[in-house]
Amino acid sequence: MGQRLQVVWFKRDLRLTDHAALRAAVGHGPTVGLVVYEPRLWSLPDASGRHAAFYADALADLLKDAQAHGLPMLVVQGEMLEVLQRLLAVSGEGCDLHSHEETGNWASFERDKAVSRWCREHGVSWFELPQNNVVRRLKDRDQWARHWDERMTQSILPTPADAIRAKPLSKRLAQGIEQQFPNGLFDQTKLEPLLVPWLEKAATDDCPGRQVAGRAQAQERLRSFLDGRGLRYRGHMSSPGTSETSCSRLSADLAWGVLSIREVVQAVWAARARWQSELMTPGLPHPDAKAMLMSLKSFESRLHWRCHFIQKLESEPQMQFRCLHPATRGLRNEGELTDVESQRLQAWMEGRTGYAFVDACMRYLQHNGWINFRMRAMLISFASQHLWLHWRKTGEHLARLYTDYEPGIHWPQIQMQSGTTGINTIRIYNPVKQALDQDPTGVFVARWAPEYSELMGQPPAPVVDHLEAAKSARDRLWALRKDGQAKDQARHIFEKHGSRNPHREGRPKTRKTAKAENTQTDLFDLQG
Numbered sequence: 001m002g003q004r005l006q007v008v009w010f011k012r013d014l015r016l017t018d019h020a021a022l023r024a025a026v027g028h029g030p031t032v033g034l035v036v037y038e039p040r041l042w043s044l045p046d047a048s049g050r051h052a053a054f055y056a057d058a059l060a061d062l063l064k065d066a067q068a069h070g071l072p073m074l075v076v077q078g079e080m081l082e083v084l085q086r087l088l089a090v091s092g093e094g095c096d097l098h099s100h101e102e103t104g105n106w107a108s109f110e111r112d113k114a115v116s117r118w119c120r121e122h123g124v125s126w127f128e129l130p131q132n133n134v135v136r137r138l139k140d141r142d143q144w145a146r147h148w149d150e151r152m153t154q155s156i157l158p159t160p161a162d163a164i165r166a167k168p169l170s171k172r173l174a175q176g177i178e179q180q181f182p183n184g185l186f187d188q189t190k191l192e193p194l195l196v197p198w199l200e201k202a203a204t205d206d207c208p209g210r211q212v213a214g215r216a217q218a219q220e221r222l223r224s225f226l227d228g229r230g231l232r233y234r235g236h237m238s239s240p241g242t243s244e245t246s247c248s249r250l251s252a253d254l255a256w257g258v259l260s261i262r263e264v265v266q267a268v269w270a271a272r273a274r275w276q277s278e279l280m281t282p283g284l285p286h287p288d289a290k291a292m293l294m295s296l297k298s299f300e301s302r303l304h305w306r307c308h309f310i311q312k313l314e315s316e317p318q319m320q321f322r323c324l325h326p327a328t329r330g331l332r333n334e335g336e337l338t339d340v341e342s343q344r345l346q347a348w349m350e351g352r353t354g355y356a357f358v359d360a361c362m363r364y365l366q367h368n369g370w371i372n373f374r375m376r377a378m379l380i381s382f383a384s385q386h387l388w389l390h391w392r393k394t395g396e397h398l399a400r401l402y403t404d405y406e407p408g409i410h411w412p413q414i415q416m417q418s419g420t421t422g423i424n425t426i427r428i429y430n431p432v433k434q435a436l437d438q439d440p441t442g443v444f445v446a447r448w449a450p451e452y453s454e455l456m457g458q459p460p461a462p463v464v465d466h467l468e469a470a471k472s473a474r475d476r477l478w479a480l481r482k483d484g485q486a487k488d489q490a491r492h493i494f495e496k497h498g499s500r501n502p503h504r505e506g507r508p509k510t511r512k513t514a515k516a517e518n519t520q521t522d523l524f525d526l527q528g
């Protein structure tokens with residue numbers, strides 16, 4: 001392919017190892033890595049300073065790693081089509097674009113369609129390769145699990161250092177890039193200036209407890225979890241006090257691609273073999289081996305869920321703004337908020353709903369950029385069910401607060417907890433019971449919402465009566481069941497999005513099991 005320039009567009013894949021697009025590019029010819037700060041995307045309501053701060057950390061690490069391996073990196077600010085136009089002008093023989101298959105928010109989906117059109121019109125080949133178990137143009141879920149085994153068992157791709165060095169950029173190409181993008185090519189002296197757009201965005205947010213990003217930090221989080229930190233994973237994962245250290249805390253590393261999911265899955269398999277042999281040690285089995293094996297099983301199933309959820313948004317990108325089940329559209333106010341709704345939204349966002357545990361969780365999340373699964377579910381359930389707010393604005397607020405914002409997990413989870421998918425069990429979390437279950441000593445509330453436990457404290461009055469509000473939400477959701485068409489629609493949704501694991505979505509529940517689990521039966525009583 002001569003001097004045709006190969007461009008690796010780094011998006012949510014900030015690493016050099018197990019990077020299929022990089023591997024493919026360097027096999028074709030002289031390669032440059034490209035990272036673009038796209039102002040339009042970073043100004044959307046689901047983007048935040050903590051995302052940018054994490055990205056900047058990870059990018060700094062990536063740039064140094066790339067330099068050590070001889071890979072030139074171009075870091076620019078601009079909209080993607082304009083950047084591509086300028087890149088094309090650099091190489092007389094044209095260029096090819098390589099990236100991972102991104103399942104991002106709606107704007108990135110639209111951007112990718114525009115890039116695809118532009119590439120076709122300008123004779124640029126765009127090679128997109130999967131980096132997880134999400135399948136493009138998937139017809140239905142029947143064979144989905146098979147792809148997991150195929151993809152996760154493939155060998156981890158080492159950084160292609162030799163191939164990079166074998167085909168360096170020619171002087172002419174390097175000069176052309178410098179001319180088009182003055183000071184855009186990375187060298188050690190330019191690190192700070194290149195990170196400026198992300199750092200400026202980061203300065204708009206305050207998240208003192210945010211995780212630090214970087215390949216070494218991510219690997220250490222993984223190692224420590226598998227070597228023993230995950231011992232009480234299952235028992236500790238739902239309490240905000242204990243989950244901080246007992247959960248893996250790998251979500252942001254995975255969301256921004258500092259680690260590939262295959263790296264994590266294969267590390268779990270290796271750890272499982274180690275703990276298995278500890279268990280088998282004749283006469284002296286390791287005392288933690290059994291519990292660790294249980295933790296690893298549970299953890300691995302969550303890695304499956306990760307792709308299972310992202311697949312939903314991949315197959316239906318409108319899930320970011322439209323209720324999945326048609327019968328649930330218009331259930332909550334999708335237009336301009338009334339005064340009462342605005343006040344409720346504000347109280348919820350600021351952590352002053354009058355419910356100590358809800359408020360403590362919101363403030364903890366604001367401070368740390370992370371909270372565990374159960375508390376995420378409770379926060380959105382409280383907003384959608386008790387406060388009866390449409391999930392769009394509340395979902396955007398949470399997206400901004402999560403450093404690990406992953407649109408493909410986030411929006412399907414937001415809809416699931418809001419009862420708008422039609423195929424998931426509806427849970428309405430009782431905020432008082434959750435406090436008793438997950439913070440029995442009150443130490444978490446005392447730390448994050450002290451006005452509720454201090455003798456002289458003046459907590460805000462409850463914004464709603466939670467029992468009445470929950471009943472009202474339940475009645476409204478159950479009323480939908482009278483709609484005859486709704487079950488057919490739910491079946492159709494299940495065909496497209498439902499897990500084929502009988503223990504997950506679509507599992508028919510009797511009223512008895514639902515009651516025992518403190519849940520309702522599936523909204524439309526799906527017998528999938």
Ligand SMILES: Cc1cc2nc3c(=O)[nH]c(=O)nc-3n(C[C@H](O)[C@H](O)[C@H](O)COP(=O)(O)OP(=O)(O)OC[C@H]3O[C@@H](n4cnc5c(N)ncnc54)[C@H](O)[C@@H]3O)c2cc1C
Nearest residue numbers: 247248249250251302305306373376377404405406410413
């Ligand atoms: C309303 C709501 C929004 C959410 N938004 C996000 C999001 O934007 N980004 C995100 O990464 N997770 C999201 N989750 C899922 C989950 O809460 C987080 O992945 C988890 O808390 C991250 O902490 P961890 O890495 O220590 O998880 P661990 O328990 O150690 O799990 C390991 C990994 O498995 C995956 N995972 C775990 N739980 C789930 C789940 N329920 N669904 C899908 N994947 C899962 C994540 O990649 C996680 O890093 C959301 C959950 C809810 C209820």
